[in-house]
Amino acid sequence: MCGKISVKVYAEYLLSGGYCYFTTLILLLVLSQSTQSGTDYFQSFWVNIEESTNRTYTQSAFFTPNNCIYIYLGLITLVLLTSIISSISFYSYYMTASINLHNTMFSAIMKTQLQFFYTNPTGSILNRFSKDLANADTNVPKYLIDSLQNGLSVLSIFILVGIVNPWMLLCSVFLIVLFYFIRTVYLSTSRELKRLEAISRSPVYSHLTESLHGLETIRVFEKNTQQKQTFERFIDNNTAVFYLYISIATTFRFWLSLFCSFYVTLVTASCFWGAKIYGGNLGLIITQATNLAEQINWGMIQWSEFENEMTSVERLIQYKNIEPEQDTAKDKTWPTLTSIEFKNVSLRYKEDIPPALDNLSFAIAPKEKVGIVGRTGAGKTSIISALFRLVKFEGTILVGGVNINDLSLDSVRSKISIIPQEPVLFSGTVRQNLDPFGRFTDGELWTVLGDLELKEFVTEFPGGLEGAILERGANLSVGQRQLFYLARALLRRNDILVLDEATANLDYKTDSLVQGTLKNKLVDCTVVIIAHRLYTIMDCDKVLVMEAGRTSEFGHPFKLLQNEKGALHDLVSKLGPNMAKHLKEIAEKVT
């Protein structure tokens, strides 16, 4: 982003509070300004009447001293009322605009593809949801209302001054042109500085978030000083841009104030050069000239700041318009069969890196248990990303013979259960974490907890099923979190279950318990297990060995182990003769 803020951004922001609100607001502001200027004009008119001999300034007998007082009182009351009403409507308008902006932006982030999170660091997202949103909530409305009020005020002063002394209009127009020129020069720099300031703020947030996450590692490797220095460097970069921004803003204000002083001096002097002038008109000209100078000065500053702060809105609107996940469902219902077939599937996380899945093809029959193994980075987790349509892929994935691209995202993700590498629990109760949508009875919950030997733990947990689980399940061990996840999957009774290193953090006893549960409770399920520990998949119906995103071997584990040059045989041999023998025995048992 660089250069001027586009008209589209202004329009999108101004109308985010609602067309009706915006039109009403403008009308109220015009009304408020008209009553204020009307009061000023009536004041000078009244002084002129009082100054002229026998009140001959006007022919009308209506403007008696008493009537003038009542008219003035009426006008003042009107000014007060219109000002209060326009302030309240502005408050409602910008509250609606801020809420709408936040909600649409948050909803866009929630619905966008995962790819977005791979390419945008957390600090950058936090920056927009904190500082940019705060600017849009507080500074932008403040500068917007000041700019609008000043614009209207300057326009009305022009009309008043034009009525009393048309020559002064020339001076005023010259002043506006001059100020506009100074503003243009100032804005072209300040706007870019404001953008730079926002960009240089993101690394500060990212660094702080990453440091807090990796606090233990930083301390263990004694990198405290290095981290601190990096943080200070990011802060310095941000502060340097911010300081430059403040400096040029101060220079801008200095030049505006200087030209304003010249203008007021010129206008005051001009009143003494011409013909005799009424006291009321003289007062009106001098007060309006001073006002005009102040208003233009203030208005230019606020208008410039408005455009500078609009860079925040521009950044927010950019998030608001991010592309959502493509859900091209063609009303296909979820298939009854639960076979899974990958046909020439290729997946790439970024254009400039090698594909994570490269023309991958394999087929899993309904109710089969298939283990997937391979070295780190072989593409095992990417199979899941493709199956859940988290990342775009080429090729075809069929579930029960139906292309998953023809099924809605919602059905794909709700009909396939997953226990991921890093189980995520939310802050809430045990019950909410087991059954987020409140679909199951207490009896069902306790049965599943019993199957996974979690019953005792939950009974003794403070609050039981209503006990509080902290953010990310911080008050549970990683193994317990995985068991909770498994419990959630068992409750949903989906026909397809995917486990991604799901038992990696369990001790041997709990792992055996989970394996037993999978065998007994999920007999009718198609189960895909991604594993590092080979013994967890040796009793599977089939094993897929992955290598660089391709199928290296696929078949029954015992048959694969017969091939001494095979990839699975190679992986098993590396575990030592005893373990290899043990694994072969397990594989043989399920032939």
Ligand SMILES: Nc1ncnc2c1ncn2[C@@H]1O[C@H](COP(=O)(O)OP(=O)(O)OP(=O)(O)O)[C@@H](O)[C@H]1O
């Ligand atoms: N979000 C991502 N952005 C870019 N590249 C990625 C991303 N996720 C994975 N990759 C790359 O894709 C390839 C396959 O990764 P994947 O996570 O599928 O491997 P894996 O076999 O599951 O590894 P592990 O056993 O370590 O979990 C790797 O080269 C990895 O660097």
